[in-house]
Amino acid sequence: MRYLFVIYFIVCCFGLTGGSSFAQSDDLRDTLDARFESDLTTPYIGEPFTLQLTVEHPPHIRLIEWPAIEGDWDAFEVQEIDAIITEELANGDTRYTQTFQVTIWTTGDHVTPPTVVLYQREGETQILRARVTDVFFSVFSVLPTQDLNQLFLFPNRSPVGFFYLPVWVYVIMMAMVGGALWGGRRFLRGRRARRAARLSALKRLSPLAEALKILESASLQTGTRQKIDTLRDSIRVYIRRLWRIETEVLTDDELLIVLKDMKLLPQSDLDDLGSILRKLETARYAGVGVDNAMLEQATEHIRRWLVRSDEYVKGRDER
Template sequence: MKRIIVLIVMSLIWSLGLQAQTESTMTPDDVTPTATQTGLQVQLTDDVVAQLAVDGDSVLIGEPFTLTLTVSTVPGIAIDNWPELPSDPLVFEVLDAADVEETQTDGHVEYQQELIVTLWQPGLYLTPEIAVEYVRDNGQIGAVPLQSASINVESVLVNAVDPSLRPAAPPIDTPYIPPIVYGILVVVVATAFWLVLRMLGGGLRQIRFVTQTTPLQRAVAGLADIEQQNLPPVAALPLAADILRRYLAERFEIPATEQTTAELLQSVSEWMPSQRQRQLGQLLNQADLAKFAQHAPESDLTTKVTGFAIKWLRAIDGLTSNMEVTENE
């Protein structure tokens, strides 16, 4: 029994010695010293006054505002370790701290620092009480409390029953479109644009083809159209005569559409063969009779006149082309 008691006592002594050895090997970095732990007595004194001032009576939650930390001392006292407010990103956050400014007024030395801070919880908030350490000229070290500041934090919610913050809205999940889809769309749009231009280009080419036809081609097409319409001779002959006059005006640059039949035959007599002149005169005179004298020609005269007029046009156009070639040679 004695042996058991001795073993128990020795075990207790050994454990107490191990604990003491562990405490003696702790470094200063393992514990954050405070004013009390360093042996300083925190008490108010008229020689050193530390206080916080708030810029405004109330602030909005999350809104940056200014806190002014002021320490006023009598001459012969220095502030070696400037106090720092503890920052908590979820409640109290220090965004920026300006440099400490030192001024002397009315026999006092005043240290001042402006802090840009923000609060993240609505309601009444009191800044934490911390100790401000100072050193006298004789080496005596002391500490005074930093007076807390009261800040009213208002919620950004208007007429909210519950002033607590709401979670952020969920993100909008937009569908991902691969780049190849954009490439296909570009190709489709470009193809459609090319097809439209091709269709418009074909129409333009047809228009240019029509505008580039010769006076002979236009005159022959007009006479053929009259023949296909089966118009009565009273209406067809004046139209055929107008086509012949426009052909002469365009082909030979003479005012055929403004001249009478006699004037027109006189103007072409210098270069047109007499046989072609007589044929032209017959066509124009028959048209004048149908137009002005209301002469009623035979019903099949339209086909005869249009066919004869087409042959006359081709003969005159070929004759003038040969004359132009001979003049050029």
């Protein structure tokens, strides 16, 4: 009887232990597995490596929120983020994986930042948190300090020497440079003075005289387009000097409208001016019929118009 009681006691103890083990195994199946994995745990500073987040869970668990890993992630710099890949395993579990291209810019030992995955059991409203298993990294400098045999000193070399020059050579060189600077400055000042004198002389001229002087300078231009621009400038300078109209900001059509509205010239002179400007504009941009004969004819036409317009203005002022 005593032996039967001992056997019964042992069977009960075994049943309780086995039941708790199975219950514990079932409880373990109610959680999900989240872990980080890397192909390189000892990278050099600035060396890219792959970090993978893997999450596995049984069918009765639903994933609520995936952790956001991007940008400056603690000591890690996330450079590339792949899409999340979903797999159905043979045992019915679901596996999610996401790969990141990561770089660390600080030497020493590092661990992935604390990361959690939110999930929920089927039939429950409580949201649970699963901590992702960390990965440890040891980041080395680019300098191979772990292999001291690779470090060596270059052999001694003789110091670099400079050739010697006597002091009087330096004095002569400095004098030459100073003379060149002084001569260049004097040349530029003289050039500015001559240019200012020419401008002053032009300002003292009457509007008609200045326009005719510009008109005569057109023959000295080498390019056809430069000659045409000089012919146009003679007309615009005359109008600007005589009536203080800002011809630089006006097109040909706008200039004709302003002259017409101000009633500064008779309609026949305005029509003649419009014909001159249109011919110059066509020749300048289209290059139609542009030769020396045409340019000489245009020059003479403009000269007659300037003289006739100036006589009209003077006669009107006298009246």
